Amino acid sequence: MIFTYGAWWLIWIAIQTLVLHRLGLQLSEAIIDSAVSNILITIAGYTTEITSRYYTPNTKNRWYRFVWSIALAFLATVAIRGILQLIFSDNEAYLSFLQLSMPIRFIFAFLMISFMAVISWLVHQMRDETESIARKEDAQRLLREAELSNLRQQIQPHFLFNSLNSISALAGSRPEEARKMIQQLSDFLRGTLKKDDQQMVKLSDELQHLNLYLEIEKVRFGHRLKTVLESDDETLQLKIPTLLLQPIVENAIKFGLYDTIGETLIKISCKKEGQFLIVQVENPYDASTAKPKKGMGFGLNSIQRRLYLLYHRNDLLSAQQRENIFITIVKIPQTLNIEH
Amino acid sequence: MIKVVLIDDEPLARSIVKEYLGAHENITVVQECNDGFNGVKAIMQHQPDLIFLDIQMPKINGFEMLELLDPSPSVIFTTAFDEYAIKAFEAHAVDYLLKPFSKERFDKALQKWMQQREQNKTEQTQKNTQALVNETRSPEESSRIVVKNGSNIRIIPSQDIMYIEAYDDYVKIFTKDTYHLKKKTMSHFEEVLDKVDFLRVHRSYILNLQQITKIEASEKGSHIALLKSGVKIPLSRMGYGKLKEVLGV
Numbered sequence: 302m303i304f305t306y307g308a309w310w311l312i313w314i315a316i317q318t319l320v321l322h323r324l325g326l327q328l329s330e331a332i333i334d335s336a337v338s339n340i341l342i343t344i345a346g347y348t349t350e351i352t353s354r355y356y357t358p359n360t361k362n363r364w365y366r367f368v369w370s371i372a373l374a375f376l377a378t379v380a381i382r383g384i385l386q387l388i389f390s391d392n393e394a395y396l397s398f399l400q401l402s403m404p405i406r407f408i409f410a411f412l413m414i415s416f417m418a419v420i421s422w423l424v425h426q427m428r429d430e431t432e433s434i435a436r437k438e439d440a441q442r443l444l445r446e447a448e449l450s451n452l453r454q455q456i457q458p459h460f461l462f463n464s465l466n467s468i469s470a471l472a473g474s475r476p477e478e479a480r481k482m483i484q485q486l487s488d489f490l491r492g493t494l495k496k497d498d499q500q501m502v503k504l505s506d507e508l509q510h511l512n513l514y515l516e517i518e519k520v521r522f523g524h525r526l527k528t529v530l531e532s533d534d535e536t537l538q539l540k541i542p543t544l545l546l547q548p549i550v551e552n553a554i555k556f557g558l559y560d561t562i563g564e565t566l567i568k569i570s571c572k573k574e575g576q577f578l579i580v581q582v583e584n585p586y587d588a589s590t591a592k593p594k595k596g597m598g599f600g601l602n603s604i605q606r607r608l609y610l611l612y613h614r615n616d617l618l619s620a621q622q623r624e625n626i627f628i629t630i631v632k633i634p635q636t637l638n639i640e641h
Numbered sequence: 642m643i644k645v646v647l648i649d650d651e652p653l654a655r656s657i658v659k660e661y662l663g664a665h666e667n668i669t670v671v672q673e674c675n676d677g678f679n680g681v682k683a684i685m686q687h688q689p690d691l692i693f694l695d696i697q698m699p700k701i702n703g704f705e706m707l708e709l710l711d712p713s714p715s716v717i718f719t720t721a722f723d724e725y726a727i728k729a730f731e732a733h734a735v736d737y738l739l740k741p742f743s744k745e746r747f748d749k750a751l752q753k754w755m756q757q758r759e760q761n762k763t764e765q766t767q768k769n770t771q772a773l774v775n776e777t778r779s780p781e782e783s784s785r786i787v788v789k790n791g792s793n794i795r796i797i798p799s800q801d802i803m804y805i806e807a808y809d810d811y812v813k814i815f816t817k818d819t820y821h822l823k824k825k826t827m828s829h830f831e832e833v834l835d836k837v838d839f840l841r842v843h844r845s846y847i848l849n850l851q852q853i854t855k856i857e858a859s860e861k862g863s864h865i866a867l868l869k870s871g872v873k874i875p876l877s878r879m880g881y882g883k884l885k886e887v888l889g890v
Binding site for chain 2: 587
């Protein structure tokens with residue numbers, strides 16, 4: 302960059318020297334004159350480059366650049382005259398030539414500085430564009446990853462293969478129930494696949510999807526798994542990011558079923574509190590053997606991440622332990638509209 | 642009559658095994674269990690010839706259950722999806738059924754077991770199973786240890802372990818107020834326990850680093866670690882070096 306800059310000004314020094322020499326100045330006079338002029342213009346030009354690095358005028362006040370260029374050109378010209386007058390103070394012929402050439406020097410300085418300003422503006426414009434493209438690509442990649450990991454999370458291989466195994470068992474003895482379970486599993490998978498990660502749905506829709514999942518799990522685990530679902534008509538109309546609850550409930554079931562021996566009661570309650578939809582999921586656990594985990598623990602980190610991507614908040618998911626009950630609480634803001 | 646015990650936490654998963662076994666008149670299901678605790682009891686009580694065992698189960702998983710049994714029974718694993726376990730099964734030529742499995746595949750596994758039994762290879766397959774159990778690490782294992790005393794099974798969270806001492810073929814696992822015996826090697830625990838919290842400081846000792854209050858020089862230039870409970874643990878020269886490195890002194 303600096304090298305190009307230097308080369309560019311050397312070329313102009315050479316051109317000016319040549320012109321001045323042909324106009325009748327001595328070579329030494331021409332060289333000194335050109336060098337002083339161009340070095341000062343370079344400094345002025347560099348000033349515009351520096352300022353544009355920190356301050357990019359918007360379209361409305363673009364004329365600032367124009368005014369700024371005129372001012373700098375004026376300053377540069379005055380400085381050039383001052384310095385050259387000092388250097389050639391006893392050269393009458395040169396001094397009168399200098400005086401005569403002031404207007405053209407000012408125009409030259411103005412053109413060069415404006416040219417610099419335009420170039421630096423273009424460079425910055427291009428850099429901004431590249432950055433914004435990179436940012437957009439980053440955001441899209443993140444979104445895709447979220448979708449993929451979401452999919453992986455929705456359909457746990459354990460869940461899928463064990464469900465198929467249950468269907469296989471039912472097919473022999475209770476074919477009607479097998480058929481019903483195939484239906485439920487298909488509806489559940491379809492619901493999982495078609496949904497867009499960013500979409501907001503009504504709580505009633507989300508609970509319907511969740512119910513399919515719970516019905517399948519109940520067939521698998523028989524009488525050990527009991528569920529209670531609490532909500533009211535008003536709450537059912539509230540919005541929630543799609544497929545958010547199922548992983549939380551799956552986590553609660555897994556935790557409840559594998560950490561205790563007896564009956565596992567999963568309680569899901571939904572209510573409205575201020576500007577939030579609050580969903581609380583409870584599962585039993587054994588405080589004496591449950592392992593301490595890092596962070597949120599218990600497989601809730603990806604939910605936390607997703608809520609952060611959607612709302613830029615880290616306080617929407619929390620967990621509590623009360624005696625032998627583990628409670629996961631998720632808060633969904635109702636004011637922000639993130640629908641696409 | 643061949644005695645079989647089924648251990649799976651999903652009733653339908655047990656019922657399909659029972660259904661497939663129904664075709665074999667010389668086989669009887671003596672008990673069905675829905676978790677590893679009941680599994681251990683049933684196996685001790687009935688001494689079955691063969692067990693069908695799921696891996697992911699409440700409280701203790703299938704591998705942890707087998708750890709508690711000596712000698713280990715003949716096992717056919719039934720599992721839905723365990724990438725790490727399947728590799729281990731294949732490495733040790735222990736038979737396994739991936740859910741859902743067909744009757745043909747099931748019969749083949751049973752056939753294979755019966756052949757081994759006739760050729761008196763049962764002992765070998767039991768050894769294979771034992772080797773498998775010794776080598777397979779489920780994610781839970783670094784955070785807890787399952788021990789059995791008579792028919793009592795206890796799950797010890799690893800943070801409750803103060804230290805482990807070698808004891809012939811066994812190890813003594815010391816907790817706050819008691820110790821538990823387990824037939825395992827020191828190197829097994831060295832491998833399994835979380836390396837941030839536990840360190841082998843001596844041929845015969847693994848320490849929970851959280852328990853150390855002081856390291857003292859003793860006679861003959863060797864060192865001992867003083868635990869919160871007041872117990873003194875000898876450090877080997879290498880153990881002392883490792884400990885200094887871990888504690889950053």
